[in-house]
Amino acid sequence: MKSSFLPLLPLGLAATAAAQEFCEQYGTATAGSYIINNNLWGQDSGQGSQCTGLDGSTDTGVSWHTTWTWSGGENEVKSYANSGLTLGEVKLVSELTSIPTTAEWAYDNTDIRADVAYDLFTAADPNHVTYSGDYELMIWLARYGGVQPIGEQIGEANVAGATWELWNGYNGDMNVFSFVAPNPATSFNADIKEFWDLLVSDHQYPADSQYLINLQFGxxxxxxxxxxxxxxxWSASVA
Incomplete structure (x- = not known):
């Protein structure tokens, strides 16, 4: 039986008066500039269920959880439950000065096939749909069960105070770069702009013609x- 009690929250992160849990595909909750989404986009590739809930919020961050069980389609992603930032004005990546973010998270079961990752889309069209783009940047803070990003590993990269595996490949027409932590990073504090800067300097990422249209963590x-x-x-902002 699921308890109705909210989990203890970090100092300064107050429990929401109307905490919500939702199990339907694309069910959402909004807290200030943040959106929590039970994004079950790949559920038809297997069998199972997933519920996501907003636990608390402040002006600068949110706390949330998601519980799932999935089987079938071993190499197919079933969902991407996430917290996303409402961006407001859409800007070119070259116009951004910083994207500071923090994440504190934990899995209660690591005998799974899953990742924990940031997901950002950019596009030449500032009005592009926000669920895809011309380019995708993923920052994998953890992976379990031998799962791998799209494409192949093209090297290593030193950024945000750590050494990451760097992967590259295509998801349809979208060019995907994935930075993968060698060990789970359950406490993360970084400026995401540094990842874009590295792609600009080392991999010809066209920051002058790409708009940031989506920023999520899940x-x-x-x-x-x-x-x-x-x-x-979890917190994030764009400047």
């Missing part, structure tokens, strides 16, 4: 469970 389950990702605090 988990991509493949198979396993029951498992709960608890994000005790």
């Amino acid at each position: 988990t991509e389950p493949f198979t396993g469970g029951e498992a709960t990702l608890t994000v005790s605090s």
